[in-house]
Amino acid sequence: MVGRAATTGQAFRATLKRDLIIAYKRKNDVVNPFMFFLIVATMFPIGISPDPDRLGEIAAGVLWISALLASLLAMDNLFRADYEDGSLEQLLLSPHPLYFLVLAKNISHWLVSGLPVVLVSPLIAYMLNLPDAAYSIIFITLLIGTPVFSLLGSIGVSLTVSLGSRGLILAVITLPMSVPVLIAGTLTVQETLNGASLGGYLAIMGAMLVGALTLAPLASAAALRISVN
Amino acid sequence: MVGRAATTGQAFRATLKRDLIIAYKRKNDVVNPFMFFLIVATMFPIGISPDPDRLGEIAAGVLWISALLASLLAMDNLFRADYEDGSLEQLLLSPHPLYFLVLAKNISHWLVSGLPVVLVSPLIAYMLNLPDAAYSIIFITLLIGTPVFSLLGSIGVSLTVSLGSRGLILAVITLPMSVPVLIAGTLTVQETLNGASLGGYLAIMGAMLVGALTLAPLASAAALRISVN
Amino acid sequence: MTMIEIIQFSSLGEFFDMGGYAFNVWSVYALFFLFFFINLYFPLLKRKQIIREQKRRSIVNKETATEISSS
Amino acid sequence: MVEVETQAGFVENAGRTMLSVDALFCERADRVLFRELDFSIKEGQVLQIKGSNGSGKTTLLRILCGLNEGYEGAIYWYGEPIGGKVEEYYSSLAYIGHRIGVNKVLTPKENLRWTCSLQQVVADEELYEALDKVGLRGFEESQCFTLSAGQQQRVSLAKLLISDTKLWVLDEPFTTLDADGVKQLEDLLRDHADKGGAVLITTHHNLSVTDLQVLELG
Amino acid sequence: MVEVETQAGFVENAGRTMLSVDALFCERADRVLFRELDFSIKEGQVLQIKGSNGSGKTTLLRILCGLNEGYEGAIYWYGEPIGGKVEEYYSSLAYIGHRIGVNKVLTPKENLRWTCSLQQVVADEELYEALDKVGLRGFEESQCFTLSAGQQQRVSLAKLLISDTKLWVLDEPFTTLDADGVKQLEDLLRDHADKGGAVLITTHHNLSVTDLQVLELG
């Protein structure tokens, strides 16, 4: 037994790999957050105004809000299926620190649902007539911000995974918590457009990411233990 | 047996009542769409601009988009639990026309998730600094528009109810279908603000509602039969 | 009376008018009283309900207990 | 399409032929589950469908109930294709599948009332009586998520006590029942058959019902 | 807190006491499920937990696995409170509950690989071999949603063939298995016990395992 015991690293990799395979098998998981982001972003020209100048003014905010909502909707996939089929119990019964296993799930989830959104953001930025100078900034800030959305969302999902009707309560819990990131992100874009230097703002966002990376999986792990009770 | 057979009306009422009881027992189903609407609407001043004038310009669009998203997120409750616990199969095996049973579920769902959003909309309209003249219009158009969102969403849910990860695919299916309503709604608000008369626009929205009421439950019913297969 | 003198209003009407801001001032105070009332009265009401319910329960329990012992 | 005439022969026995199946063929995931399957079930019969795991029992039951349409062949209800008599068929059918149709938030009473009311009018006393009989006295008003697996199963079975349906289609109804529950359900099936009803059941259990018919799959 | 010394007495028998439970008390939804429950399970034992529906079997198993914390009393793993040795305990425990932990999208192989790899390193051959043994040859690469209920159950049970864990906790593992499957699992349990492992199992089935211990609940 001892010789065959898996290290935490191996369990981490196995979990990461498993989740990526699942995502690959249901290609929807990859395509949909992305499509949702596209569609929601298109609602704004339709719902608000197709006028390029006005769109340009609101573009950064629209991009961030759409990314937040896309991340929120994608969250439901994180532990749901595992809870329903009992895999979550197996996860909790593993001898390894739950922190790492939850982190593995978070990472694979972000790779699948967050990263595509970040990658497509310059395109939407163009369509929404965001000033050219902001493309790279929106890209970088989203790259830092969307993992934080995922990590925060993960806490919410862990708390609500045992509920029948989860989507909305998840939103009610997670959206207010995501506001600081939303503010930091949109402010960074606006202020750099106004000529401020990126450094300080990015540092703040980076700090948020580091904080979320260290604390959120702990909270998620605790919440999961409670939820399967 | 014959004497005790239930009429379609009785089955309709029983289903309506059951769904309302379920909603009552999980009070969250009532509160959350409403809270979601409030919170999403709050994201816009934060993400875009707290400046009242700029808010006022986008307010109508923001309200409609938030209502659409709230309705979308609430949809998941419509058939999900029933599918998972097998009640849906019982529904399909009832001798009554599925149209009415689906309609009963749609109605109770809208009462619980759509109506509260409509009722609170003037408050949000105020907070987003929508021009005063538009309050009643936004209220009326949402009153006509949100049931259409629900009915259309119901088709999407029926199609996706058997899928593991539903939230997003549902959105990807339903949002594009809802665009006409979104356009009609926001146009109505804008045009009446510009002095046009309400009548024509409302007639169009009314037509959409009537169309959705007659056709959507049929489509949902057909989709449900396919989904449980 | 000094107390009377430092009252900021010369008449009752003026008092109710609140310098033209009657609605604002009084609605806040009304809301306060409403909340005050709700948050004191409801817990007291609930206490009564709990006790009533609990009495009913204990009676039922006793009845079922006797039922079981007699059967 | 097979002619209805060929079905006439079935009606010779005591009970009339209720449901009959002609040359049923079903293939799932590239595997043929059954082909040329013919059988019929008469009033007063209990038919157990047997077969190893994955042999297609659940699939067959769902096909018969119209919940699965991936088949070829014909199904008749009292000699007529069910397609034309869906309403009548569904008012005479009680199906309990792997998913038992018990809402977790509602109480047993509310669950039972709704399931029954899809087919017939029920009085509250009937509900209480049925729940009492399946051993849920005292749980009538607890929400179902507080019940154990077997208790939830009992909620779904209570419907059989109330329902006036003729044909019961039960997919592994014994899974979570304890010994008492199993016995009670077996009695119930026998009663139902005696009263002229018919039962189609799958289980890996050895049913102790007199006059059991068995259909072996796979 | 009960002193660990009182547990020393357990170690007199042939197999060492693996898991022991002291004065366990559990109450759910206002009903006391068990109180002052004491028992222990030794290496080489199969312990069946019996009880009618709703008597608390599932709850007990979940408490023992640390999945449910609504209890009072103490649980010991080789004489020490599990709280202090969770890691060791969890590397020696295999639990299969009502929810069997089989992802519908993955194939049996992928499912099995992941569940096992949470505890130990596995080779692909082992996976194939185990799946073959539980009768899933040919289904290794089909997605699990295309499998029948019993086949999915078999996927989860395959883990027992690979795992080196000492204590198996199985909650109604027979529910959807056919006769063959039941027999095979019973053999497996016996083997495991012979090799010095221990099994805690609930089922409404009559287990034909030699040397069966029974704990009656409720």
Add this chain to the structure above:
Amino acid sequence: MWLWFSKLGSPKWFYELSGRWLPWLVIPMALLLVVGIVWALLFVPPDYQQGETIRIMYIHVPFASISLAFFPLMAVAGTITLVWKMKLADMVAKVAAPLGAWFTALALMSGSIWGSDIWGTWWIWDGRLTSMLLQFFLLIGVISLRSALEDSDAAAKACAVLSIVGCINVFVIKYSVEWWNTLHQPASSFSLSDEAPNPPEVWVPLVIMIIAIYLFFAVSLILSTRNEILERERRAQWVQDLVEAQ
């Protein structure tokens, strides 16, 4: 210390103790409230800028400041629930959430009524206002999580986790929202704290009202907690005796 702690954790002990405390909270509360309100309404001189609406301050400020205490309170209670599994802490946390929502709502409403006169609008997206609104949403989140989780033990722990996370977050929100706002909106007349040089006849009644409303908060919290105790301990002998005696 430990003994005291576990004793405090005992609902019965708290029930009896709080029963004895209550009069000593209710009486000063009533007195201070009467004095404070009469003073605020009759004797405080109108502000040179805000006129009579200054009287709203005596409601707004106490409620606004107590509202900020709820998340820390719930987080502390939550920590105790998680670490020491103390039932009483969870009961307090449970009743605190709705009470907090009431208090926050009143702060929001009184502030917005005040603002309708001073700012000429009922609502602006100012930093403090927005953060207060978000705190309200988070409280609703806690309440709905509690009501959605049916199992009360799991609900207790889940809400504890959410309260702790939420508490950190309320500070982050407050900080970030004010940061966001000050960068966007000149800190002009919207500043809330420029009444420092006010004379005693303005701030003394404010202090009285703050104390009175703190007492009101304590009384209401205790009353609800006592109900919660009766409900959750209803099978304990002492509760049954108590009910019999009623």
